[in-house]
Amino acid sequence: MLFSICAWCGTALHDEPAGIADHYTITHGICEECRLQLFMDNPKAYDQFLDSLNAPILAVNREGEVMGASGEACGFLQVDHPDRMRELPGGEVMQCIYADEPGGCGNTIHCKACTIRNNVTYTLETGNSLHEVPAFLYMDNGEGRQKTEFLISTELMDPFVLLRIDKVFPSLVDKVPV
């Protein structure tokens, strides 16, 4: 029998969603009270919670904006504080080359095919988590454009989706689609 406790306060989880082992792929379980408190409390508490999970994790809202980030996510994105990315479109934060195009992240012709956006949207709409699914971005880190492949995981932590970057495979490409 599966037994889960809240990763934050340690109390037993009673209202376990179906398929809990898969559901809590990122948080490993959090009780409703802690979830609400973290969300209501302040962004810093949310960032601290993400920090406690020891992985690069972004919290993304329905509009595709980054609302929280762990320290490891900041390190990966070379941002010195989560406040610097809060409320910015995910693509901008992730250095997507298309985020600067007219309309911006979420509104360009490339966005419909964005594997990261589509996976986050899937989790928002279904509540289902994803575990280490492939995704990629054309990124520009200021030193050049490259296709970067990832394995990502997602979990709904209403009202946000947690997006964890599990593996990164950068590869230089000759030609980036425009």
Ligand SMILES: [Zn+2]
């Ligand atoms: Zn709790």
